[in-house]
Amino acid sequence: MQGIDTVLHTTQELIAIIDLLIQALSVPFVQRALIGALLIAVVASTSGTFLVFRGLSFMTSGVAHAALGGAALGLFLQHSGLVPWFDPILGALLFSVFVALVTGYAGETGMTQKMEVAVGVSFALSMSIAVFLMYYIPPTQVPQIWGYLIGDILLLDNFDIVLLAVTAIVLVLITLIFNKEFIYVSVDMEGSIAHGMNARAYHYLMLVTSALAIALATKAVGAILVYAIMVAPAAAASELIKSIRGIFIAVFVIALVSELMGLVASFTVSASPSAIAGILAALSYVVAMQIKRRRDRVSIDLDQLPQHDEEATLVLGEALDTSAHEGHDH
Amino acid sequence: MEQQFLFEVKDLAVKYPNGELALYNVNFSIESPTFMAIVGPNGSGKSTLLKTSLGLIKPVRGQVKVLGYDSVRESKRIRKLVRYVPQRDRIGLSVPLKVKDIVLMSRLLKKPPPRFASSKDKEIARESLKRVNMADLWDRPFPELSGGQRQRVLVARALAGDGPILMLDEPLAGTDHESQDMIVEALGDYRNEHEVSIVMVTHDLNPIHTLVQDVLLLKNTVVGVGTPCDMMDMELLEKVYGPTARVIEYAGHRYCVTHDSGVDRHH
Numbered sequence: 001m002q003g004i005d006t007v008l009h010t011t012q013e014l015i016a017i018i019d020l021l022i023q024a025l026s027v028p029f030v031q032r033a034l035i036g037a038l039l040i041a042v043v044a045s046t047s048g049t050f051l052v053f054r055g056l057s058f059m060t061s062g063v064a065h066a067a068l069g070g071a072a073l074g075l076f077l078q079h080s081g082l083v084p085w086f087d088p089i090l091g092a093l094l095f096s097v098f099v100a101l102v103t104g105y106a107g108e109t110g111m112t113q114k115m116e117v118a119v120g121v122s123f124a125l126s127m128s129i130a131v132f133l134m135y136y137i138p139p140t141q142v143p144q145i146w147g148y149l150i151g152d153i154l155l156l157d158n159f160d161i162v163l164l165a166v167t168a169i170v171l172v173l174i175t176l177i178f179n180k181e182f183i184y185v186s187v188d189m190e191g192s193i194a195h196g197m198n199a200r201a202y203h204y205l206m207l208v209t210s211a212l213a214i215a216l217a218t219k220a221v222g223a224i225l226v227y228a229i230m231v232a233p234a235a236a237a238s239e240l241i242k243s244i245r246g247i248f249i250a251v252f253v254i255a256l257v258s259e260l261m262g263l264v265a266s267f268t269v270s271a272s273p274s275a276i277a278g279i280l281a282a283l284s285y286v287v288a289m290q291i292k293r294r295r296d297r298v299s300i301d302l303d304q305l306p307q308h309d310e311e312a313t314l315v316l317g318e319a320l321d322t323s324a325h326e327g328h329d330h
Numbered sequence: 331m332e333q334q335f336l337f338e339v340k341d342l343a344v345k346y347p348n349g350e351l352a353l354y355n356v357n358f359s360i361e362s363p364t365f366m367a368i369v370g371p372n373g374s375g376k377s378t379l380l381k382t383s384l385g386l387i388k389p390v391r392g393q394v395k396v397l398g399y400d401s402v403r404e405s406k407r408i409r410k411l412v413r414y415v416p417q418r419d420r421i422g423l424s425v426p427l428k429v430k431d432i433v434l435m436s437r438l439l440k441k442p443p444p445r446f447a448s449s450k451d452k453e454i455a456r457e458s459l460k461r462v463n464m465a466d467l468w469d470r471p472f473p474e475l476s477g478g479q480r481q482r483v484l485v486a487r488a489l490a491g492d493g494p495i496l497m498l499d500e501p502l503a504g505t506d507h508e509s510q511d512m513i514v515e516a517l518g519d520y521r522n523e524h525e526v527s528i529v530m531v532t533h534d535l536n537p538i539h540t541l542v543q544d545v546l547l548l549k550n551t552v553v554g555v556g557t558p559c560d561m562m563d564m565e566l567l568e569k570v571y572g573p574t575a576r577v578i579e580y581a582g583h584r585y586c587v588t589h590d591s592g593v594d595r596h597h
Contacts, residue, residue, distance in 0.1 A: 053425045180445050184435060187422045194384045194414035195439035195491075196406065242426045242471045 024267065032156045033273070036220060037259035039161075040153075040229055042168040043217050045252035046175045047210040048230035052238055053186045054206070055112040057231040059103055060214055062119040063096040064223035067215040068148040069126030070095030072133040075141050088144065092215045095126050100211035104204045151222015153263070153273050160220040167216045174209055182206045183244065221274060228278030229255045236288035254284050334397055336362035336495070336527050337383065341392035344375070344382050351550065352378040358555045360544050362397060363494070363527040365517075369535045369561070370548035370570055376531040377417065377499050379548065384408060384497070396495070410440070413491035415484045415498045423473035429483050432472050433459055436491030458490035459483070461516040462509075478509030485513050489520055496528045502537055514538055535561070 024030050051057055074091030077083040099122040106118035134142055156164075175182075181202040184192045192199040217226045233254035237247045262277030342356035352375040360366055368376045381387045383394045385405025394401040396408045413436050421432075433455040438445040447455075459465040462482040467475065472483060481501055488496045496517075502510050518541045521528055530538065535545065539558040547554040547561055547570055554566045561567075 055422075055424055177444055180438065181443060183425055183427065184439065187425050187427060187432075188416065188420065188435070190381075190386065190416045190420055191414055191435070192439060193386060194409060194412060194416075194497075195436060196409035197439050238424065238426070242474075243428075244426060247426070 029154055029156070030263075032158070032161055033153045033263055034260075035161055036153050036156045036164060037256060037263065039164040039168045040217055040221060040225070041252050041255035041259065043164075043171060043213050044229045044233055044255040045248050046171040047213045048234040048255075049237075049248055049251050050175075050182050050186070050206055051210055052231065052234035053183065055186075056103070056115060056119070056207075057235060058116055059099070059119050059207070059210070060230045061223075061227045062103070062123040063099050063211045063214040064218045064226050065123055065130075065149075066095040066099040066126035067092035067218045068145060068223060069128075069130035069133075070215070071148050071219075072130040072137065072145050075137050075144060076133045079138055079141060080136065089216075089219055092148065092219060093212060096211040096215035097208055098122065099126065100207040101204070104207045108200060108203065147222065148218055149223045150272075151218070151220070151225060151274060153221045153225065153259070153277075154266070156220055163216050164220050167213050171209065171213055174205070178202060178205065179244075225274035225278060228274075228281045229258065232281040232285045233258070236285040239285075239288040239292045254281065258284065334362045335395065336360045336364055336366065336397060336529070338395040338398075339379075339392070342379075342382070342389055342394060343391035344378050344387055344389050346378070353382070353548075353550055355551050356392070358546060358552050360546070360555075363525060364543045365521055365528045365538075365541055366530070366544040366546065367535055367538060367542045367558075368529065368531045368546045368548055369533065370553075371533055374549045374570070376533075376548055380414075380497055380499055380529070380531055384412060384414060411493045412495045412497055413488045413493050415488045415496075415501060417499045418477065418481050418484060418503070421472075421480070421484070426471045426473060429459070429464065429467050429470050429472055429475070430455060432483050433487045433490050436487045440492065455486075455490045458486040461489055461520065462486050462512050476506075478505040481505050482509050482513060485516060489516065494526050496526055497531075498529070499531045500533070501530060502532055502534065510537055514541065517541070 025034075048057075048060070051059055070091035070093065071088040072091070073095070074086050074088030077086040077091070078088070099119065102122045103115045103118045107115035130145060134145065137145070181192075181197065181199075184197065185199050185203050185206065189199050189203070214226060214230065217230075233251045234247070236254060237250035241247045241250050258277045258280035259273070261280055262273035262275075265271060265276045266273040338359045339356050342353055343351065344353040346352045356379070368379060370376050378387060379394075382389055383396050383401050385401045385408060388402055397411060399405075399407045399411075401408060430452070434447050434451060437451045437454065438447060456465055456468065459468065462485055464479065464482050464486060467479070467483075472480065475483065481504075485498065485501055488498060498517075501513055505513070514537055517528055517530075517538075520526070521541070530542075532538065535542070535558065539545075539562075542558050545554075545556060545558050545561040546552065547566055549570045553569050554561055554563070
């Protein structure tokens with residue numbers, strides 16, 4: 001009898017929790033947060049992956065902070081009465097495109113190091129502009145600028161969702177059409193140009209669309225979440241996964257799971273969902289690095305046994321062969 | 331039919347991005363079709379000459395014509411004719427492209443987006459990989475291969491493409507014997523079967539000198555142009571490689587021994 005009671009009790013508790021979750025799901029701001037999380041994961045798996053492929057993960061942070069400087073400029077122009085119609089988001093988009101263009105110009109030859117420097121400089125410039133303008137903006141408006149930095153996925157409004165949805169759809173379309181070009185530019189810029197592809201145009205297209213997406217995502221959920229979700233999952237996935245399609249999917253999954261866990265956690269403990277999602281995403285990279293290191297150690301051990309090595313490669317080659325054939329049969 | 335020139339170079343001067351002169355006073359012409367080697371030590375402007383001919387770098391003086399097209403004004407036309415393989419270390423390894431994707435690049439790059447690979451494209455790519463004995467690694471991630479294997483895949487990329495000119499930048503650098511022999515043989519066979527010109531930048535002429543028809547000896551300007559045996563000349567080689575260069579004769583062929591090539595690699 002007592003056993004049945006406990007079972008009943010636990011079941012009731014479970015039902016209560018599920019009930020709470022379902023209730024939470026019917027609250028509009030939770031719904032918006034969930035849709036927002038999904039859309040940000042799409043942005044991460046497209047733009048984020050390409051930027052990591054290009055060796056430009058730092059650009060995410062540069063653009064997100066440039067958006068903040070741009071928003072400050074927008075607020076300044078609005079409130080000083082110079083350009084009353086100038087919305088802060090326009091400033092954010094303008095500044096992020098500026099960072100993308102400077103980065104792109106520095107990297108036209110395909111040199112990643114030069115691009116990193118360009119990102120660093122334009123990052124510093126736009127942050128300085130933001131801080132400079134803050135003195136000339138009414139104090140009541142300043143939190144709006146900081147909103148770009150910290151943001152809150154639970155405070156999304158309908159307009160944010162529409163903006164994010166359009167961004168995600170455009171990104172997915174561009175990725176579907178031009179993924180080969182973006183990859184060719186990352187792998188062999190010189191060879192692509194020499195074979196007659198307009199690599200320079202695709203180089204800019206990738207950087208500018210990424211920058212616009214990052215700026216819009218920053219407006220919606222804040223620079224910190226954008227940076228964590230755009231970079232860490234893509235970096236983690238490309239450490240471990242050996243197919244491009246696999247990386248796109250893994251990035252989407254890692255980003256979405258981190259965000260959802262962040263949201264769920266924020267209901268039980270009082271913490272910012274962005275912060276928790278950011279920590280989880282960063283952890284995914286740490287874990288991926290550990291797994292990679294362990295794998296590498298195993299393969300080095302194999303290399304140290306020269307007489308077995310040849311045999312091992314042979315067996316491996318055969319295994320790959322058969323698996324390839326099986327793949328074709330199915 | 332009028333004689334076509336693969337290269338017509340007049341009074342060419344090109345600068346490196348850092349402002350130093352890479353090439354000056356370069357004048358030569360080479361008839362097409364040919365198997366040509368551009369030879370010289372590191373920093374002698376070999377790659378720069380190749381890139382200039384593709385319009386990737388603009389000359390500060392003079393001009394390069396490739397099959398009659400000017401490298402600056404008509405680079406689009408030149409790029410339709412050329413299959414280019416840059417130095418191996420210029421290929422980014424951060425993207426896990428498969429071997430097949432790398433080989434298909436030379437075919438897909440000449441198509442408009444979305445650049446889908448047809449079954450004919452795949453068949454040609456597979457054939458090309460067979461020529462360098464890499465067909466088994468069709469589905470392997472390119473970044474995981476050894477240096478020599480990667481180089482073989484890149485040569486297969488050139489073989490898989492279309493266009494009458496193959497330009498390869500140091501395809502033998504840092505490769506093992508097996509890969510080197512395979513690449514040389516594949517290029518030689520391909521040249522015998524197809525109406526193409528092959529241009530190869532190399533700091534070591536020995537592995538290919540039995541295949542090559544024209545040699546351009548370069549040290550920031552033209553030191554010599556001619557057949558491989560003409561170029562295996564003590565005086566010329568000293569100008570390029572310094573006083574330690576030696577020419578040895580063996581089995582009717584002359585070989586050059588330099589610090590760059592180390593000991594003669596031929597058997």
